Amino acid sequence: MNGVYIHIPFCKQKCAYCDFVSFADKERLTDAYLDALENEMALCTGEKADTIFIGGGTPSILKPNQISRLTKAVFDNFDIAKDCEFTTEANPGTLDEAKMTAMLEGGINRISVGVQSFNDAELKKIGRIHDAETAYNTILSLKKTGFNNINLDLMTALPSQTMDSLKNTLKTAVSLPVTHISAYSLIIEDGTPLEKEYSKGTLALPTEDEDREMYSYTIDFLTRNGFNQYEISNFAKKGYECRHNIKYWTFEPYIGLGVAAHSFDGESRAYNTDNLEEYLSGSEKQTIPLTQKDKISEFIITGLRMNKGISAEKFRQLFGEDIENIYGFELIKFMNLGLIKKDGDRYSLTRKGIDVSNSVLCEFV
Ligand code: SF4
Known part of the structure; x- marks a missing residue:
């Protein structure tokens, strides 16, 4: 069975650390983008899938009717397993009740929320659009609306982050009704605003030893609180490991749809262009056989x-x-x-x- 990854490359604003293929000023293109995705999905008609993951970018930037359109296209084109894990990513500050309902009604049964930290100063420094309270309330609203499988993304080694602020973030995270937590160390990527500050020497980052101490504390704390580490950066309550991401780590096939998405079939990789306009005009995937x-x-x-x-x-x-x-x-x-x-x-x-x-x-x- 395939996993299916669908990339939605639109964001409200670009975070200071982000080098993903995502655009902050192109929301007007979302309908045209869904047209292109539908065309790409039509080429996969009848392919079997048992995990679907809508990532980004910020998929929750889509309007409720666009979310319904996208989920319908998935079910119209793929042969979806009954117990399919269907995840979407979402960012606090872009969700409302109508969108959550459209997601649930469209068959989405897992949501991954980009929280990153529950410290406002840290969130501001990395250019997130939300504050800690919005993130906290978003998780509670998701649960109330009917999501029972919620992931929360966190980051460690953030500018100005201390052990105390990390402890507070982790404590808040496990107090929420979530089933899965991902915790990645910040990486300073070339060409990002954070990298510019870093090169000028004006970015107060934790040292490498502090980074390691934070990571170690994160593993111990989450394990003590019932989130078992099953991958270097991923922790889950029993039975809630992300089946889609496990496909990436266990050499299983997946189909990537959307700008910059790639597919893997065990023998080759196929890449879509990372140029949005080119993708919209219907460019073909490049296939590279693997040695x-x-x-x-x-x-x-x-x-x-x-x-x-x-x-x-x-x-x-x-x-x-x-x-x-x-x-x-x-x-x-x-x-x-x-x-x-x-x-x-x-x-x-x-x-x-x-x-x-x-x-x-x-x-x-
Ligand atoms: S929300 Fe995610 S994809 Fe969008 S700019 Fe921020 S980190 Fe990048």
């Missing part, structure tokens, strides 16, 4: 992000060789360093390995 080497490193790097790690047997079935023949040196080195462990036929990162996962994963490229 055996590409597939293997993709399997390892994404699989090791998950706490359960990778199966040596699945590796053999997929690639016709023993993982130890290809990565024996790296696996032994990291096991000796206590960064990777082997359990039955599975290799996974240890807690110490998770702390330095970037350096470990790099060596499998």
Whole structure:
């Protein structure tokens, strides 16, 4: 079964750290964009899907009738499994009751809210359009309207963030009726306003040690509060792991629709243009076949992000060789360093390995 990803690239304003393909001044194009998405979906008629994820950008910028139009197009074109996980991302400050109702009536059963922090000064610094109170009330309204599977996105290592403010954010997050929490460290991306400040030396960022301490505290705190870590940055109550994102980490196929979206079928990747006007005029996907080497490193790097790690047997079935023949040196080195462990036929990162996962994963490229 496929996962389906649909990209909605419109935002109210651009956040100071964001290098995603999203546009702050093009809301007038949303109807034309939905036309283009419908055309792209028509090429997938009859494809089976058991997870759908509308991401962005800010999908909740769409009006209620546009949300209904989009969800209808999904059901009209794909062969959707009965127990399909259907997620949309949403940002506080762009949701109202009519939109929430349109989402639920359209079959959306999971919502992922970009909260990032419950500290107003931190939110302002990174250019979010909402404050902490709006985010808090948005989660409560979603629950009241009928959403029972809610994710909340948080960020650590934000400018001026302290351990105390992070503790407060985490405490607030777990007090809310959410089933899933994602927590990513801020990355300073080239060309963003934050990067400019960073280059000038005027950005007060936590040090690398503080960043690691925040991450470690986040894992312990969320685990103590019933959110189990199942991936480097993702935590869920039992049974609420995000099935769509798990497809990305376990080499499962997915179809990407919309500007800059990409698809994966186990053998190749297909990319849509990241130029909005080109996408609207109906440009075709570019397909790039993956070499055996590409597939293997993709399997390892994404699989090791998950706490359960990778199966040596699945590796053999997929690639016709023993993982130890290809990565024996790296696996032994990291096991000796206590960064990777082997359990039955599975290799996974240890807690110490998770702390330095970037350096470990790099060596499998
Ligand atoms: S809301 Fe998300 S996609 Fe839009 S600018 Fe902010 S971070 Fe980027």
